[in-house]
Amino acid sequence: MDMADVGGATTTAPEMIRTDRLVLRTYRPGDHRDLLTFYGRSDVCRYLLNDPWDLAEAREAVQSRICRRDLAAGAVALVVESDGMVVGSVSAWLVEESGCTAETAHTAEVGWAFSPDFGGRGFATEAVTALIDLVFATPRLRRVVAQMDARNESSARLARRIGMRREAHFRQNAWIKNEWTDTVVFSMLRSEWPSVA
Template sequence: MEFRTDRLFIRPFRSTDLQDVFDIYKDDDTCRYLLHDRWTFEDRQEKFNKKVKNSSLSKETMLSLAVVHETKVIGDLSVWYTDMKDTVEIGYSFSSEISGRGYATEAVGNLVKKLFDEFHVHRIQAQLDARNTSSQKLCERIGMRKEAHFIKNYWNKEEWTDSIIYGMLLSDLKES
């Protein structure tokens, strides 16, 4: 899957994207609410290779996409099928350098449209750390609704954390 938006090119990762992706994931603030720690110089190639391998979405494989602005990768989108029929979960990370410019909203909003239109999914959901207010706002901007808030249900990075589930159906998709 690859597509263009007004300002972005969204495509599978390429081997030449390693440094841009490392720049995203070496940042402690970017990784604060993710399930993994920041990338190190020593493990970056191994972790990046997994993203390159995730080049198509199927019931068995996750899709990882680079969000490119001009010539630089500024974000990472992930999509995978859940155990529920025709339901996918999305995840995303963006460079802290581009915060506040609407790129994440543009990329994720267009991704959900593609998932409904081309993959004919029934439902899209996102599960996030409840402290990640930026991610909550992004979900709401693209038309997702908050469906659940679980209290201290997830053990991550040596602490119990709350998680929030956002979801949407095609009928929830906001007109742009």
């Protein structure tokens, strides 16, 4: 992975991160069209907090994500491309823990969404691995978590595939889309991540 612009003390996302097969880049105007092709699908949004986007919601989401370029300032959001095609999106944000503020947080939460049209090729694994490399480029961060609907088996498999451990299962703790849902939490410590261990 080429992250030459990402030093050990910063988490400002470079304009582009290259992996073996992917480009992770910051959001830009016009991305709403490509993202709508999967965020507009009910099967993709089934276990997400949001319903499928319409065109206006896609524009609004992209506009809010354009400024998410610095994890130290709160969040980073990236579009994932393969051969110039948008295949997904990944993001990370600081989590305020007990006794900590956003400025002193030691934990980041990560999230992702990918187009089923590009499934089965390992793109999600490759992209989320690059995202966690970027997160752990912040020396103070010692822990990464991912929370998801307990029924979202594909996201749970991805979390396990990259080495995260399931640490909690909260039963009917969230009222989402007119039903009580379970939440599972996966985590990883800095000391467990191969590139920094």
